[in-house]
Amino acid sequence: MSSNATVTAKEILSLSFSLDQFFLIIMGMVVYFMQCGFAFLEAGAVRSKNVTNILIKNVMDSFVSGIAYWIFGYAFAYGDGGKAQKFIGATYFASYDMPVDQYASFFFQYTFAATAATIVSGAVAERCEFIAYFAYSFVITGTFILLLKTFSYFDIAFFGFIYPVVTHWAWGSGWLVDGYNYGGDIGQIAYQDFAGSGVVHVLGGVCAFIGAALLGPRIGRFQKGSNVVGTLRGHSVPIAALGGFILFFGFLAFNGGSQLTISSEGDGAAVAVSVVNTIISASFAAFGSLIINRLHIFGNTWSLLVTINGALTGMVAACAGCNQMHPWSSAVLGLFAAMSYTLWSTVMKKMNIDDPLDAVAVHFGGGITGVILIAFLDKDDGILFNWDKKSGLKLGWQFVGLAAIIGWSALFSLVIFGILKCFGVLRVPREIEDKGLDIPKHNEPAYPVEAYGHGHIEKLIQ
């Protein structure tokens, strides 16, 4: 080709397509790194005796998802479901016959699936059996019949597909994304959830809620007949903060990357708007949470952990419509997210449900805030900007979406955690909980005493 030859649309399409794949891969990589963020947010929030346990749960999350989402999950979510298309997909199992052009999309969706599963591990920390959690993360991210005999004391077959089916509904070609054609001036109305306030975070939050509720609280958390809540502090604020910082970074890719393409006109701006709205919502939510916790009956200190959780809640709330909001709407959204976080955190304590990470308050609390408020704040057809029947119907569809996601995930969580509980394999025995899981289950204390010495901390005791 001479350098003066004209270029055809085919060539430019090829270049655009490469660019889009590049975008999905790098954004997916950063979302993948969120596994590290969740792992450390959780590791810092548990006691030193359970650190290895929470870390291995998070490490395995990525890799179990890698297997389960590859074999089943992506097929259910983005395969062709034929007659069942409104409900579930059914091609590309184990990437069979999957066009090579779709691998970037597969990778990006895989990183989201891994994230969804991780939300639960925080809520069930410090008392859930390794195997119970482990099998569970298959069910959220894929679907798997697992002969747990091989795990020496389980014998349960799981079959589930919680997350992929919901993504099929809302992001694939399912009934939520299709919505309904009301005809006339109104036209098609559907469930809106850009980066997954509902699909990822409400879903994860519901599973976390059910898991924490069925497990029961950690020893020492609540006293019968008393309103005093034991704090059971985590063992390392800097480790938790490291996780928070990594998640702040990762969320920019989570929300920005959800545009899925970058090459079309307007894509660049849409991604940038999403990122900016995510930052603004997080900023106001962090600020709001900090102040609420300072002035409120909840406490009168400047809490770092509350601030981090507040910021994360703001980012979760921004998922639903960060591509469709004015920045000032994000500011409003962030303040609502801060309130929702505080509310749900309080409700959980009142209900005596022990969620060591406040995962329910962050993900469920933030998620429902995002799903509902986008119906008000969408700059084109939100209720605040366009008060008519159409925006009302839109709000209705947001509630339909929420109800579907909550119902579906609650049902499956109840069944799975319920069965595990019936068989007595959901929760570790009391003596192991007391002793911590790291040594009995993993023989890997997080900070082995014999590895310290010679002029360091231990000098103290000489």
Add this chain to the structure above:
Amino acid sequence: MSSNATVTAKEILSLSFSLDQFFLIIMGMVVYFMQCGFAFLEAGAVRSKNVTNILIKNVMDSFVSGIAYWIFGYAFAYGDGGKAQKFIGATYFASYDMPVDQYASFFFQYTFAATAATIVSGAVAERCEFIAYFAYSFVITGTFILLLKTFSYFDIAFFGFIYPVVTHWAWGSGWLVDGYNYGGDIGQIAYQDFAGSGVVHVLGGVCAFIGAALLGPRIGRFQKGSNVVGTLRGHSVPIAALGGFILFFGFLAFNGGSQLTISSEGDGAAVAVSVVNTIISASFAAFGSLIINRLHIFGNTWSLLVTINGALTGMVAACAGCNQMHPWSSAVLGLFAAMSYTLWSTVMKKMNIDDPLDAVAVHFGGGITGVILIAFLDKDDGILFNWDKKSGLKLGWQFVGLAAIIGWSALFSLVIFGILKCFGVLRVPREIEDKGLDIPKHNEPAYPVEAYGHGHIEKLIQ
């Protein structure tokens, strides 16, 4: 469009523009992650009793910047200032009327603003009031009237705009970037500062200097009538090193991303050259600092923390002209940076100013090295390559820029820190400093004693 249709310039421009936005977003994301780097570099360098405090300062930095830079900062920096354009911008407050195409640029500039504020937190660590710092970071990154009544014991109104105005001068359309037209063979000469050796690092370093000087040293750091400097070691070398590694990573985006576009011919090479020069300058600065500290009167051990600070100083020095240097010039620059770091670190101790992080030596010391040496090392019109009146005038403009930045930031820092000091709200009371800030101010000890036990460190005491 058929696949053989020819492509028009409009289509290719749209694609190029998307690519540029993608570039700014991903580079901005990595710069944003530098917040995590600063947080951990600082957290490792303080004593265990002040870890939560330094972390919350860094977390709030990102989010306070998110609010203040959005509402005021970007408008002052990149808005249209009309008649005052040479000095300050005045549109796009709270992104009002800001074209959607500018959001990527907004995001990238926001991440720089957040970084500038973070430099100060290291220098004032372990003794500065949370609120004093907090309000201060509004002033650096934006400008804000804050009724501190809401913070229960403050009642001060702040108004300032330190950083955005300087960026307007040097990177927006202000007088420093415009420079002066000397006519004839010489033409336009202006202040040169590609990624902000002066704009970001000298500015941050000056504020850090004033803050540390007005606060006074931590208890135990200097003894009256003695030349012995108390070390007051930080509590965790690995935590500090983690911060260092993250900053090394982030600086590549900080300097490479400052090209701002990637789609034009030569952009790719310019970014690559910037990144390579950053690495080479850092390598020689790290090596130089390591050796100086080993051979010098300053010590005779191989110090990790000195090496990390040396490398960072090399990266700071590379900011000013990493896009306009030969690699061997970067090697020379790195060695000068190492000397500047050692010099300023020593000077601070001689002046009995306590800078726990050596932030002044790294950022001020590295920054002035970069701003001045680029006038010698610029491959096109540096004094070493082109000894004439033009290169001399260029050096003059670098001094003008430095003087303006130092004067501006010193003035505002003195006013703000001075007022806070007058009102007695700059520094925490002596008993809180002794006890550490984490428990009295935040009720969140970094490593709560009750979270440890069961076969771990504490076994020691049985």
Add this chain to the structure above:
Amino acid sequence: MSSNATVTAKEILSLSFSLDQFFLIIMGMVVYFMQCGFAFLEAGAVRSKNVTNILIKNVMDSFVSGIAYWIFGYAFAYGDGGKAQKFIGATYFASYDMPVDQYASFFFQYTFAATAATIVSGAVAERCEFIAYFAYSFVITGTFILLLKTFSYFDIAFFGFIYPVVTHWAWGSGWLVDGYNYGGDIGQIAYQDFAGSGVVHVLGGVCAFIGAALLGPRIGRFQKGSNVVGTLRGHSVPIAALGGFILFFGFLAFNGGSQLTISSEGDGAAVAVSVVNTIISASFAAFGSLIINRLHIFGNTWSLLVTINGALTGMVAACAGCNQMHPWSSAVLGLFAAMSYTLWSTVMKKMNIDDPLDAVAVHFGGGITGVILIAFLDKDDGILFNWDKKSGLKLGWQFVGLAAIIGWSALFSLVIFGILKCFGVLRVPREIEDKGLDIPKHNEPAYPVEAYGHGHIEKLIQ
């Protein structure tokens, strides 16, 4: 140019080239961040008395590489070697005369060189002289005559070029990548190693093996006449896990980025396929290692550190051909990698060679698995897909490549470590090993006892 003007091939080529450089730079940045991953994987695995020492080794790795690879390494690897071209390159020393368009490539290759050197530091941890290691990393990543007089007690001149020469053979224009033309139906057959299972990991693993063997085991690791292996646990599981998570993230860029371009048709898909195969291989290797360690004679607990190492081994094994495998082949590869890891880890213990990080098992064990199995699993001409003379010859070339890499790196490692050992400067004295290296060598204890107190851990002792 009017917006309707047609676009010429020259313009599109320029845009494509910018895009490719962008791709190399961002991928290289993430690979560069792997330095942080290696540093923390290793820091967590040593005892608290050697943490600063292992961190400074890793920090200096990046920067020593920055100097040595710039001055010599890249020239030997990718320069023009004239008549010696099959064996070594010889232009671009200190980037002299290097076209500006090649800086992105230089940067990317530099990040790989830095990685290769880091592999060794784990295996020689806790007992190797700082200077011995330091000089050694010059030799791996570049080549350097170093007058060690300046280091106060050494006087040895080094000259070597281990890694760059091998990359010249396999990735530059050397004899391994050229291969041999068998003519007829078979044609050209050459050594295949996409992202460096052999070039990076086998090479690093061999050096690690020789280093660990010549150094001898740490005190307390093996007892004479006993089969009991002392564990000498590392001091912090979360620090090691942090390193692992960062490496998982970095490996996606390591393997995906090895495509080197993104703009050509098929590049995007190739990168995505590489990333997906890396994840799948890691997932099965992690799972496999977890199970083997649980069921096997090697232990009966769920080990986090084994799982992390297993996953890394799967990623190492994927390097050789992740761009040329079906996902199910990656699953098979991952299971083999898990077995190879376990095997080599056991062999090392039986041989009484002390490798604190299991670096040999991960990198050598994973590397040879990848180099050999790609000859079976390549989707186009692997033995499983295409059983004929051609695929047999291909397997032969893989063994030739392995033999060349192992021979070359073993030879130079033996010479260098041997000389250092003869001069008695390879290993620290016994009393320093006992005391730990941090205080005698660096005067920087990782966790200085005086930095703790006031309501934290130390309360215990009151």
